Amino acid sequence: MKRVLVFLSVILLLGGCKSSSQLYSDKQEVELKKFAGLWYGELPCADCESISYQLNINTDNTFSEHLIYNGKSKTPFVDEGSWELSSGNILKIKGKNSERMFLFSDNNLIMLDREGKQIASSFKDKYILSREKLEQDISLLGKLLEEGIDFIARGNEPFWSLNIDFDKAMRFTSLTEIAEFNTPAVEGVKAQDADVTRYHAIVESGEMDVTIIADSCIDSMSGEKFSHTVFVRIKRGNDKDFKEFKGCGKYLVDYRLNDIWVMTEMTDFKLEKDRLMKGLPVFEFQLNAKKFIGHAGCNNLMSSIEVKGNTIKFSKLISTKMACPDMSLEQKIGEVLSDNTLSYKIDKMTLTLESKSGIKIMLKKSD
Numbered sequence: 001m002k003r004v005l006v007f008l009s010v011i012l013l014l015g016g017c018k019s020s021s022q023l024y025s026d027k028q029e030v031e032l033k034k035f036a037g038l039w040y041g042e043l044p045c046a047d048c049e050s051i052s053y054q055l056n057i058n059t060d061n062t063f064s065e066h067l068i069y070n071g072k073s074k075t076p077f078v079d080e081g082s083w084e085l086s087s088g089n090i091l092k093i094k095g096k097n098s099e100r101m102f103l104f105s106d107n108n109l110i111m112l113d114r115e116g117k118q119i120a121s122s123f124k125d126k127y128i129l130s131r132e133k134l135e136q137d138i139s140l141l142g143k144l145l146e147e148g149i150d151f152i153a154r155g156n157e158p159f160w161s162l163n164i165d166f167d168k169a170m171r172f173t174s175l176t177e178i179a180e181f182n183t184p185a186v187e188g189v190k191a192q193d194a195d196v197t198r199y200h201a202i203v204e205s206g207e208m209d210v211t212i213i214a215d216s217c218i219d220s221m222s223g224e225k226f227s228h229t230v231f232v233r234i235k236r237g238n239d240k241d242f243k244e245f246k247g248c249g250k251y252l253v254d255y256r257l258n259d260i261w262v263m264t265e266m267t268d269f270k271l272e273k274d275r276l277m278k279g280l281p282v283f284e285f286q287l288n289a290k291k292f293i294g295h296a297g298c299n300n301l302m303s304s305i306e307v308k309g310n311t312i313k314f315s316k317l318i319s320t321k322m323a324c325p326d327m328s329l330e331q332k333i334g335e336v337l338s339d340n341t342l343s344y345k346i347d348k349m350t351l352t353l354e355s356k357s358g359i360k361i362m363l364k365k366s367d
Contacts, residue, residue, distance in 0.1 A: 196213050230249040312353070
């Protein structure tokens with residue numbers, strides 16, 4: 001009789017043990033997949049450069065978060081706890097040190113205030129988390145940008161990596177017989193009917209063909225999401241055929257640029273705040289929306305932007321048409337930015353834009 005009871009107990013115990021996927025209905029499984037995974041964002045900070053934020057949502061209703069206060073400390077603040085769904089699209093997390101709420105919208109997580117409402121702030125567009133990893137290590141990113149690296153790519157099985165400085169060189173490394181292959185930079189050829197660019201370089205040691213496609217790509221090992229799919233083909237001097245590699249890539253961007261900046265200096269111009277209707281010119285860069293907005297002391301400005309490496313390409317500026325007492329500064333800003341590509345550099349709280357002709361615009365991060 002004891003054996004029967006033990007046997008029944010084991011059956012009941014096993015029957016009560018379900019995998020995490022069995023704990024939820026099909027509809028709930030869809031919700032889990034919608035939220036689960038890694039989320040990244042660069043949040044505003046009142047007394048530092050920015051807050052690098054990473055949120056890891058697990059399918060067992062646990063979470064962990066990491067916050068790095070850039071410009072103050074490289075040590076991450078870590079919290080963990082549990083999460084739950086409310087009203088279908090509201091994610092609530094409760095940790096040991098904090099409680100937060102997020103709204104799932106357009107495949108992003110929007111951080112809410114304590115009452116569950118969207119944050120009412122001029123910085124509200126910056127409280128958005130995405131699955132695409134922003135470069136969290138500011139010092140590493142700064143080093144790559146200082147080296148002139150504009151685009152990085154990598155792949156697995158076999159592991160390989162590619163760094164491109166579009167002005168100088170392409171450098172490929174891998175854990176194959178092609179340990180390293182370098183070429184000078186070449187002009188890219190864009191497809192007419194798709195967002196595809198091909199770079200074909202021929203050197204004495206062989207040739208390398210790189211194709212960059214604007215199509216989202218997920219790293220097969222880390223799960224990190226990239227903005228581009230990359231194909232690399234290499235043939236060395238003695239090789240009969242090309243060796244092919246496929247992976248993911250992205251343009252490097254210093255995400256600290258994603259902020260509001262106030263102009264303090266401009267080459268050959270003396271800025272006089274009292275003579276400008278709206279005060280000193282203000283620039284705002286919205287990297288996710290690929291948009292630039294602001295004003296030049298009087299009229300509002302707007303354009304689309306494309307940020308690659310340490311350069312910003314502005315489209316033709318759109319401006320309001322208010323009659324201003326002094327238009328000289330606005331005209332000069334328009335000449336420098338409109339339909340032009342400028343280099344940029346961020347040092348602590350200062351942003352420097354520089355045109356190809358050497359005109360510099362200095363801006364301070366807005367409080």
